[in-house]
Amino acid sequence: MSADLVPDGLWERVAPLLPARPPRRRRYPGRLPADDRAALRGIVYVLCKSVSWRDVPAEQIGCSGVTAWRRLRDWTEAGVWPRLHAALLIELRRAGLLDMDDAAVDASHFRALKRGAHTGPSPVDRARPGSKHHLATDRHGTPLAITLTSGNRHDITQLIPLLDAIPAVRGLVGRPRNRPRRVFADRGYDFDKYRRILRTRGITPKIARRGAPHGSGLGKTRWVVERTFAWLHQFKRLRIRYEIRADLHLGLLQLACSIICLRRLRTSF
Template sequence: MAADLVPDELWERIAPLLPPGPARRHRHPGRLRVSDRVALAGIVYVLRKGVAWRDVPAQVVGCSGVTSWRRLRDWTEAGVWSALHRTLLAELRGAGLLEMDDCAIDGSHVRALKRGDHVGPSPVDRGRPGSKHHVIVDRHGTPLAVSVTGGNRHDVTQLIPLLDAVPPVRGLRGRPRNRPKRLFADRGYDYDKYRRLLWKRGIKPLIARRGVVHGSGLGKTRWLVERTFAWLHQFKRLRTRYERRADLHQALLELACCILCLRRILKQVPVTTTASPARR
């Protein structure tokens, strides 16, 4: 089951980034430590199925949900998910699969059933506690950076922080790339102050105007970010926020982005088939 939840392609990329486990005592060593791959399988299981950590089937995954939660906590504090995301983005750029000239940005509300960090009254859900997912994507909908805020935070307040969160993407000779040439956004980002900030960064703002009839043509590129949200929210754990700690919910969101990046990489890899011997 661990191999199904954590394929070899994902494990080969994340294994070098994991911090070493604690040294085992020679006297009274206790139980053997669960392997990192099995613990990662438990994290991916919760991310996909949306079950509570205590409901992770140990006989199926190979470890308890509490063990997987502890590894998620430790790896989040070690910055594993951000490092994995940077590695995959560099691989995409090196393969010519990342187009950062045109990017799109948007936010999406999710309900938060438990209170905690970055939770606020959602204006689109009758003031119930909620959070927001913010994401910036490239021309193909590949997530470049994500963040989590309270449900009452305006989308435009995360425009500059999300741009700053885009990591320097390597993969080609020359300078790493970390900013687009053009940025597409909906009417929620229609503020002249932020247009000026984008121009100062050398980014052309292509933001829909409020009070103007629909049909600006910007939706031809802006719809990609909506599709990325649909991809992210296919992971059931992200549809509704259960984690009180915002950093752990952010970690699950980054892991989902890494899985999307890996899918795009594997989709472009040619499959070689061995021809069957001719029958006599």
Template sequence: MSDDLVPDALWERIAPLLPSRPPRRHRYPGRLPADDRAALRGIVYVLRKNVRWRDVPAERTGCSGVTAWRRLRDRTEAGVWPRLHEVLLAELRKAGLLDMDDAATDGSHIRALKRGAHTGPSPVDRARPGSKHHLITDRHGAPLAVTLTGGNRHDVTQLTPLLDAIPLIRGLRGRPRHRPGLLFADRGYDCDKYRRILRARGITPKIARRGVPHGSGLGKTRWVVERTFAWLHQFKRLRIRYEIRADLHLGLLQPACSIICLRRLRTSF
């Protein structure tokens, strides 16, 4: 078995967040549960290689694909992944690697092969069923929050839920940080109503306007969110949505964001 799927740096941060198991019976305790780290290897293996759950190699991960899927379901329902992301964002801020003075946001369409919740006719894929990832990053491209909607939802309508999804980021003495100073976005977010909403939250909008020639210069700052989408799509499972349950697809998207944050802390991963 290889620990390159779940290195010590990742396991040390996620292990304290896992829910405790119920005590085992003294008589007829049954089969021992699979190791949590082995199950996490199976989840990361699917996330990276995009294989079917039943094709997860037990000789490499230490558990079956069915067990890995069940642990993904259980950890998602227990809210482990958002807490892991919050821990890593706090570490980035403490290390001076998180800059929330500027932030950038965008959306990315993916095809949804099995439909399910949060799918809809994609306007960029001939109305085939699709979903959309909505992402907001800091100045350096560290993902602050990610949400999932149907492929037919407009980007600007998800701006407020995306900002609400940013956790309270600690790591430094004083009040936790939970909103950026400036927000950069493309023409898809051009709406004066949402500019007023951003200003009411103390955020200065830097949004390109429709009908204005290109060359506003906003791309010099906004490109980081496009790069983070490229990082996310290096995890092959996130390029196409195979999960019918929306929470399970989000349960794969959130740990991918955590791994990206960890890479800024530990360049070896």
């Protein structure tokens, strides 16, 4: 089981991005630090199983859950996860598997049990503390960018920050791509002000109108973002927010997006 959590393809891409460890003192060597791959295995185990960090089986994983949490903290602060996601997007574009002409955006509410930053009264959960995932995908459902806000933030307020969060994706001859040509969204994004903002950026808005009858045909393109949310919710840790620190939850989100990108590259994972 532990070998399947961090396959060689994932580890080969993560290892070069990890920060260097501080040098050890020869006089007081102390206990040897846990292996980085075992720590990553513990992080992915919690991401998939949503167990408490203290309940990580150290015998199977190779390190304790507390050690895995500390590595998650250190690697998140070092910016490992967004760089991993960007590197995988480059590989996808180089392989011809990334279509950035069309982007679909949407948001999803979830409960935040321990409050913390980026939490607020959720309008769809009786004002209980909650957060919201904002996701942008390409035409095939590959996650391009994901952000985290409080549960009471309107979807439209995060449209521009979400598009700005798309990294510059190289991989082909020419300038890097970080801007889609068309954006597909549901009625929650129906504001003419933001249509004008998108057009000034050279992006054509494809947003459903409120009050209009169903059958606009936009669902044929934007359904992929709903499927990607379903993929993300297969990582049980993302269904409910347990982390008080927003950056750690966002780091787990970005790691899950990277795993989805890697699955697209190598369907056996």
